[in-house]
Amino acid sequence: MNKTLSAASLAIAFGAAMSMAAAPIHAASHGGAMKAETEKCYGVAMKGKNDCKAGAGTTCAGTSKMDHQGNAWSMVPKGTCEKTMSKTSPTGNGQLMEFKEKKA
Amino acid sequence: MxxxxxxxxxxxxxxxxxxxxxxxxxxxxxxxxxxxxxxxxxxxxxxxxxxxxxxxxxxxxxxxxxxxxxxxxxxxxxxxxxxxxxxxxxxxxxxxxxxxxxxPYLADMARLELRRVQAWHAADADAITPADIAAVLADAENLPAARFTLHPALFLLVSAHAVVSLWAAHQAESVAAALAAVNPAQAETALLCRRDLEVEIYRIEAGTTAFIGRLQQGQAFGMAVEQALQADDDFDPAAALALLLRAGAITHITIPRRSDP
Amino acid sequence: MILGSTPNRRAAAARPRSLPARAGIGLKPEHFRDILDTAPDLGFFEIHAENYMVDGGAFHHYLTRIRERYALSIHGVGLSIGGEGPLDEAHLDRLATLLGRYQPESFSEHLAWSSHGGAFLNDLLPAPYDAATLARVCEHIDRVQERLGRRMLLENPATYVEFAASTMAEAEFITQVVRRSGCGLLLDVNNVHVSCTNHGRDARDYIDALPLYAVGQVHLAGFAEDTDAAGAPLLIDSHGAPVAEAVWALYCDALDRVGPMPTLIERDNDIPALPVLLAEARHADRILERLLPIARGAAA
Structure with missing residues (x-):
């Protein structure tokens, strides 16, 4: 595209954008953008965080709602990050990333 | 005490x-x-x-x-x-x-997720209609000076890490397999916006990031496109606008009356 | 100190009617769509005010639609009425905005505190029942009722400890608050059962000592069981289980004293599918229906 922006070229871009926006969503990139979100389409995912319950957690151990006072300073993350740890090789750089739409 | x-x-x-x-x-x-x-x-x-x-x-x-x-x-x-x-x-x-x-990417993931919560609860605003756009295009002469109001639920997050890909991988059926395709050290920018009550997250490139960022700061349309082209030779204004329109992210366009010569 | 001598004219004009003397349930985002799709027959829904103190999005979208079809109770969990500091005026403003928007039939809060020194501790915490707390609580309720332009209901708490500094029993404290502030009482029957078990009191004597004339709503919920350091039962107000038999029995007794009342089934933990809560609500409705002929007969 010519870097000298005329009103006409902007209007043409706008017109093209309208028809692109009206087209069905495609997994292909548009605007250099890829859609990552695959929000589930059931219910409402966000919970209300204020309530007047006492956590089922009490003083007894063995309930998942108990506050375990582990020493955070000596802990090691043990989650899905373990699957990302080895990805430090330069071969991963710049590789094409594609997001697959997850079925709801 | x-x-x-x-x-x-x-x-x-x-x-x-x-x-x-x-x-x-x-x-x-x-x-x-x-x-x-x-x-x-x-x-x-x-x-x-x-x-x-x-x-x-x-x-x-x-x-x-x-x-x-x-x-x-x-x-x-x-x-x-x-x-x-x-x-x-x-x-x-x-x-x-x-x-x-x-x-090193964990803090930016938390930033992305906080933005997602903020976008989820942000104020409602109606996207512009085709009639609004038609009115704007009828006044195309002043289009470069147009200013866009973007949705209150729209956020950009620029990261030195692959936050969007990491986030997306966790929505996949097989998180492990999806993560295997991600290089966490890849810089990415996230665009968050809300459509039909749900927050959508897009990975966007440098030009689109510059374009939307400038619009959000209140810069004129023409200036925002120029800045985006400086950031990225391949920037495609039509595609970036289409992204915003599809996301319902433009809520108002103001065209200044011809006060300047 | 009695509220309402010069009520705000607009607030008076907009004052909603009261909740029906039927069962309602707490409104949970998990159930938004089911409620709109199935339109269950229910007396009312109750929300926790703080969850809707956001600008927009799905919560307001669904609440607006559900409110169009059902009576609504707004139940605050963050005002810290029993707190030592002054009330959080910004929070009171948010509450006024929310009530203005949804015009609920009832507004209630807790005899508890949850904020201290600017930090919100997210629990309903106990205070000593003494003259200083009484003065503070009455002052706070006066302010709430003045700011909101309506009478509020105050809920009796579930507690796990008592204070050496207390100079009066809880029921006597509540009686004083109701008398001085003119607020109503939200009788949480589960809280009565939990607190009386935890403090070795008789639940029926406790209810008898409350200002029952002021009751405007009843809460029912489930609790969890633990033991204290001496091995005595310690009940936790978990809202994570069906209403216990002992609480249903206490509920029937309480209704004999106060007559049919709007009754909330509360569930905030381990939230089941909507029909499970509706079944509990129907159980409460059947108990209420048994009383209605008596109430009508008494009124006739």
Whole structure:
């Protein structure tokens, strides 16, 4: 595209954008953008965080709602990050990333 | 110190003794009863963070997340009774939390997830209609000077890490397989916006980032496109506009009347 | 100190009617769509005010639609009425905005505190029942009722400890608050059962000592069981289980004293599918229906 922006070229871009926006969503990139979100389409995912319950957690151990006072300073993350740890090789750089739409 | 101050302090302090002045009908030591309150406070707030930061949580695992969250909330308990938006400052805390140092992308993931919560609860606004756009195009001469109002739920997050890909991988059926395709060290920018009540997250390139960022700052359309082209030779204004239109992210376009020559 | 001598004219004009003397349930985002799709027959829904103190999005979208079809109770969990500091005026403003928007039939809060020194502790915490707390609580309720332009209901708490500094029993404290502030009473029957078990009191004597004439709503919920350091039962107000038999029995007794009342089934933990809660609500409705002929007969 010519870097000298005329009103006409902007209007043409706008017109093209309208028809692109009206087209069905495609997994292909548009605007250099890829859609990552695959929000589930059931219910409402966000919970209300204020309530007047006492956590089922009490003083007894063995309930998942108990506050375990582990020493955070000596802990090691043990989650899905373990699957990302080895990805430090330069071969991963710049590789094409594609997001697959997850079925709801 | 007043009675309630001692009570409040003992709730958040680790291994603090039971506050003074508590009694029980049967003469049992009050510590275990007081611990019910302490547990409610800590677990309730950890749960609030866990709900708002699900991918951050998944990345480090339940146990680590719980320990990290309780360290954070003891330093930074909520300042407002509205817990929906609790978690401001969590990313900054993570960035300075030594046990998480092996995951340089973790703080930005928390930033992305906080933005997602903010976008989810942001004010409602109607997207412009085709008729609005037609009116704008009828006045195409002044289009370069047009100013866009973007949706209150629209946010940009620029990261030196692959936050969008990491986030997206956690929505996949097989998280492990999806993560295998991600290089966390790849810089990415996230665009968040809300459509039909749900927050959508896009990975966008440098030109689109510059374009939307300038529009959000209130710069004129023509200027925003020029800045985007400087950031990225391949910037395609039509595609970027289409993205905004499709996301319902443009809520108003103002064309200044010809005051300037 | 009695509220309402010069009520705000607009507030008076907009004052909603009261909740029906039927069962309602707590409104949970998990159930938004089911409620709109199935339109269950229910007396009312109750929300926790703080969850809706956000600018927009799905919560307001669904609440607006559900409110169009059902009576609504707004139940605050963050005002910290029993707190030592002054009330959080910004929070009171948010509450006024929310009530203005949804015009609920009822507004209630807790005899508890949750904020101290600017920190929100996210639990309903106990305070000593003494003259200082009484003065503070009455002052706070006066302010709430003045700011909101309506009478509020105050809920009796579930507690796990008591204070050496208390100079009066809880029921007497509540009686004084109701008398001085003119607020109503939200009788949480589960809280009565939990607190009386935890403090070795008789639940029926406790209810008898409350200002029952002021009751405007009833709450029912489930609790969790633990033991204290001496091995005595310690009940936790978990809202994570069906209403216990003992609480249903206490509920029937309480209704004999106060007559049919709007009754909320509360569930905030381990939230089941909507029909499970509706079944509990129907159980409460059947108990209420048994009383209605008596109430009508008494009124006739």
């Amino acid at each position: 007043s009675g309630l101050a001692a009570f409040a302090e003992a709730l958040l302090a680790d291994d603090a003794p039971c506050p003074p002045g508590l009694v029980t009908w049967n003469g049992s030591a009050p510590d275990k009863r007081f611990a019910v309150y302490r547990n409610n406070v800590i677990v309730g707030l950890v749960d609030a963070l866990a709900d708002s930061f699900p991918v951050t949580r998944a990345l480090v695992g339940e146990e680590f997340f719980h320990a990290m969250a309780r360290e954070f909330l003891r330093r930074s308990p909520p300042r407002s009774p509205v817990l929906a938006l609790y978690g401001e400052g969590f990313a900054e805390f993570i960035a300075g939390f030594p046990p998480a140092a092996a995951l």
